[in-house]
Amino acid sequence: MAGKRNSTLINAVIFIVLEFAAIFMLYSTRSLQNIWINKATHRVLGLIWQGGENIKSYFGLREKNRALSEENIRLSEALRKLQGQKSALTGAVADTLTGHYKYTPATIVKMSRNSQHNYIILDKGSADGISTKSGIVATNGVVGIVEAVDEHFCYGITLQNVLVSVSARIGHYGAVSPLEWSGRRSNLAVLKDIPMHIEVAQGDTVWTSGFSGIFPPDIPLGLTGKSRTVDGSVKEVEVELFLDFNALRYVAIVDNQNDYGMGGFEE
């Protein structure tokens, strides 16, 4: 059986070699066939080059995505700085922390999504200036908090972890309350402990408050949904998160440069 297969293969090789020799003869005769073969060769080469370019371009997408993600993070940082300056100029309450966050682009090495205590591992560590209690953000939401740092990697817990709570604000000047993952759906979170007298309309945007010192203010988190009363004393509001954890690949680690030792006070 193997011998027959080998024989077929050898015959095919001989056939291809002889056929190419014949085509070369036709090509060398400087006839009409010469032009025809030239045209066909160029067409085939064109297709091969185009295919090669397509493959190269496909495999270059990862690098392009990374570059775009970094560019996006830089622009977001610049925008937040400008917003802070604008607030200060217009006499509004300026967040003193705005503009003091350092952003480090990172790629997700591993991320769990199917437990109640989900975690994330990023490709940046202490060698890149990353420290614990730094925030992990994407352009459209909060991803998690760095918990442990190695030289070249860091480990964090994601917002899809029941232990994580993010200080959030309803609208730019609304009530502030802790935002936690619902644990039921990947993109559903809950704003907790909202006083009963505060009315929350459905569809309001929820932003980071910046009070925790971990995340900069005004990162969009999601939209408010249904609310319900808990224990007859406070309200809980559902939040549909903007961030799609399943499509996440690149993030930024934010480090508050002007912590002023507040962490020590909080402890």
Next chain:
Amino acid sequence: MRKHYRLIYFLLVIVQVMLGNLLNLGPYIIISLLPLLILSIPIKHNDAAIMLVAFATAFTVDFFTHGILGLSVVALLPVAFLRRWIVVLVFGNEVYSRGEEISVKKQGLVKMILSLLIATAIFFAIYVWVDAAGTRSFGFNLLRWFLSTLISAPVQLLLSGLLDMGD
């Protein structure tokens, strides 16, 4: 082994050269004996040897005919490559196991003409297409292929009797 086989083969190559140089039946009809020559090669030869013989035969014909060098070679090599497939399809596997020769006397008229039609159709499909080199319409090529196959196959059948001589 058929007696004088090589001599008759050589003579048929000369006939093919003469047909190519002297016979002009218009733009639509080409007469070729080359598929018959390849089909008639004794069954004991392996496929690689048959392809080399096909190459040499077609090259000789192209060289001595006022044609394009390589044209018959390009068309005849696939016939040689597919010869085993044609033989098994038309005559069955037994031909190889018994080592029978391909001839009208052994295989019968119907099977012989069928095998010649298949081999000739493959030959002219490539020959006509390469000869046109993109300058002729599909309709012209199709008619040329059809008429050339239709006329060449019976001519080859008639001449196949020569190769049976001394069997």
